[in-house]
Amino acid sequence: MNEIVKGSIDLIRQLNYGLVYASLEEHKELSRTDLSRLTGLSPASITKITRELLVGGLVVTCGESSVGRGRRQILLRINERRFQFLSMRLGRGYVDMALFDLAGRSLARHRHQFSEAERGDLLASLIKAIESFLPKRALRLACIALCLPGQVERHSGMVRHFPFYDLRNWPLGPTLQQAFAVPVLVSGDVRTWIQAEREWGAAKNCADAVLVFVHNDIGVGMVVNGQLMESESAMLGDLSHLQLEPYGQRCYCGGFGCACTLVTNQALEAQYRELRGRIGGTDSDLPESVTIRELCELALAGNSLCQDILHQAAGRLARVLSNLICLLNPGKLLLGGEITRADRLLFPMLHQALASQLPADYLVRLQIESTHFYEDPTKPTSVQVHKALRDGSLLLDLLRGGGNES
Numbered sequence: 001m002n003e004i005v006k007g008s009i010d011l012i013r014q015l016n017y018g019l020v021y022a023s024l025e026e027h028k029e030l031s032r033t034d035l036s037r038l039t040g041l042s043p044a045s046i047t048k049i050t051r052e053l054l055v056g057g058l059v060v061t062c063g064e065s066s067v068g069r070g071r072r073q074i075l076l077r078i079n080e081r082r083f084q085f086l087s088m089r090l091g092r093g094y095v096d097m098a099l100f101d102l103a104g105r106s107l108a109r110h111r112h113q114f115s116e117a118e119r120g121d122l123l124a125s126l127i128k129a130i131e132s133f134l135p136k137r138a139l140r141l142a143c144i145a146l147c148l149p150g151q152v153e154r155h156s157g158m159v160r161h162f163p164f165y166d167l168r169n170w171p172l173g174p175t176l177q178q179a180f181a182v183p184v185l186v187s188g189d190v191r192t193w194i195q196a197e198r199e200w201g202a203a204k205n206c207a208d209a210v211l212v213f214v215h216n217d218i219g220v221g222m223v224v225n226g227q228l229m230e231s232e233s234a235m236l237g238d239l240s241h242l243q244l245e246p247y248g249q250r251c252y253c254g255g256f257g258c259a260c261t262l263v264t265n266q267a268l269e270a271q272y273r274e275l276r277g278r279i280g281g282t283d284s285d286l287p288e289s290v291t292i293r294e295l296c297e298l299a300l301a302g303n304s305l306c307q308d309i310l311h312q313a314a315g316r317l318a319r320v321l322s323n324l325i326c327l328l329n330p331g332k333l334l335l336g337g338e339i340t341r342a343d344r345l346l347f348p349m350l351h352q353a354l355a356s357q358l359p360a361d362y363l364v365r366l367q368i369e370s371t372h373f374y375e376d377p378t379k380p381t382s383v384q385v386h387k388a389l390r391d392g393s394l395l396l397d398l399l400r401g402g403g404n405e406s
Contacts, residue, residue, distance in 0.1 A: 016041060017399075018392025020049050024059065024078050025390065031065050031073035050076060056399045057082045078102060083142035083398065085385045086130065089189060089377035090148040092164045092216060093119070095126060097133050098378035102142070104386070108133075109378065122165055123172065127179050142398055143182050145384045146172070147189040147377075149215050151238065154230065157186040163216050163240075163252075163260075183397050185384040189213065190336075193371060194221025195228060195387070196380035197334055201372035208330045210321075211371060212239075214337035217260050218320065224328060239320050240264075263316050265292040265338060271309050279305070296342035310342055311349050318353035325354065325362055336371035343370050 019039045024030055030038070036046045053059035053076075060079045064072040080103035089096045098109040110133050118125035134141070150162040157173015173186040194203070194211040203209035203223055211221040217240040222229040240260035241253050248257025261267055273289050286305065290298065299306035325333070339346060347368045355363055373380045388394035 014392035014396055016045065016392070017049055017053075017395050018390050020046065020053070021058070021078070021392070021395055022390040024076060025386075029062055029075045029077045031075055033073055035076075052399055058395070058398060080105075083140045085142045085382070086134065086144045087378040087381040087385070088130075088144070088146040089381055090126070090146060090162075091377070092149075095129060096377050097130065098382075099134070100378075100382055100385075102389070104382060106378075108135075119165065122167070123170070123175055127176070130176075130180070141180065141182050143185060143385060143388070143394055144176055144180060145185040145187075145381045146176070147187045147192040147381045147384075148172075149189050149213070149217060149219065152186050152188045154187070154191075157184055159186070166252075183388075183394060185388060187381075187384055188219060189377075189380070190219030190221040191228075191230060192380045192383060193336060193373065194223060194334075196373055196383040197371060198223050198228065199383050199386070202334055202369050203332055206330075206332045208328060209332040209334060210324060210328060210330045211334040211336060212317075212321065213371075214263060214265070214317070214335070214339050216264055216266065218263060218317075220324065222328060222330075239324075242320055244316055244319055259316070259320050263313050263320070268292055268295060268309055268313060268339070271312075272306070275305055275309070292338040293341055296339065299342050299345055307345065310339075310346055313339070314346055314349035315353045318350055318357055322354060322357040325366065326358060329362055331365050331367065333366060333368045334371050335368065340370040 016039075019041070020035055023035055023038045027034070027038070032043065032046050032050060035041070035050070036043050039046070041049075050059060054061075057079055059076050062075050062077045065075055080101050082102065084099050084101055084107060087098050087100055094111055094113045096109070096111050099107045101107060112129040112133070114122065114125055130144075148159065148162060149164070151160040152158070153160060157177070159167060159170040159172045161168050162170060173184045177184040190211060190213045193213060194209070197203040197209065197211060203211070207223070207226045209223045213219045213221075217238065220239050241251065241255060241258045243255060243257050244259050244262055245257030249261040250256055251258035251261050269290065269292055272295055276286055276288060286298075286303070287294075295306050295309065299310050321333070335343070335347075335350075351363070351368060354366075385394065
């Protein structure tokens with residue numbers, strides 16, 4: 001019973017600190033009286049919390065209020081330059097890294113391409129890449145946030161499966177935390193993307209939205225009635241293994257005709273090579289193989305072969321999404337991945353395919369858009385840090401440990 005009470009007290013303390021920080025983040029400059037009014041916390045609690053935040057360097061004074069006739073009150077604001085955090089996206093053969101301050105301003109960024117030798121021990125190579133990127137001096141690292149296209153356990157940071165490298169039960173979060181002595185936040189990239197779209201992007205004013213990310217697999221993030229749908233399971237939001245063709249190609253999961261064998265980047269590139277091989281020399285202007293980006297560019301330029309591939313992909317993707325749309329009835333369907341480079345062709349195809357599979361009522365308010373953050377993959381990852389500051393969990397870690405200073 002005492003453990004339950006202690007846990008409840010610790011959680012309340014964490015949430016109260018996060019509430020104060022979130023209020024300062026939203027309003028920029030506030031007095032202690034303002035904070036008490038906005039948060040509903042007592043003046044004594046506000047005084048205690050702000051004193052710790054000032055001592056920890058997370059908050060600084062910034063002048064006095066000049067409104068009213070009473071006693072002037074000291075204004076507080078977040079010390080945005082006190083700490084920095086590293087935001088990363090681990091992709092297919094590369095990692096994008098960016099260093100941000102607490103205001104979300106990018107201080108430095110770099111893409112590291114992993115050589116074949118480095119991929120043999122990816123975790124050690126990733127640690128070396130991070131060490132090379134981070135400044136050697138004047139750095140107070142608050143935390144590391146990382147997303148990747150795979151199945152991730154939300155709290156432990158364990159990667160259950162990373163498809164491109166075929167890594168299973170990969171201790172990514174715990175190993176990075178031990179190496180850099182800071183909190184590490186690891187997430188599947190679709191969950192991170194839908195949070196960023198909800199916070200800053202296309203789903204900001206939409207209570208019900210679905211984000212579908214087509215890359216090496218097919219992931220989905222869902223916002224229902226303004227709330228992100230999530231669970232402890234690493235499998236939530238993975239549509240890769242829905243069966244589309246019972247007698248289709250064998251998938252790595254052991255099934256046949258899974259969506260990931262038909263609609264992902266590798267599948268579309270393979271379809272191009274197969275169709276290009278069939279026509280042989282009848283169209284000598286076409287390269288023998290293309291990347292997904294090149295396929296999209298050829299389709300936009302009017303190439304009928306590439307347009308047919310996109311048309312077929314839209315139909316298959318509609319089959320994956322139709323039941324989900326019927327269940328959730330979202331206002332927005334956000335699509336991410338290189339395939340959206342051909343959005344002005346793909347989206348009308350997708351809408352037409354959905355119209356043939358769904359009642360018209362479900363399409364009345366449905367808007368299909370590209371995600372806002374695909375060209376800056378480190379920005380969505382940073383939403384994990386802002387969320388951890390506002391819920392107080394990272395805030396208390398920084399007050400206890402002060403971050404990793406070099």
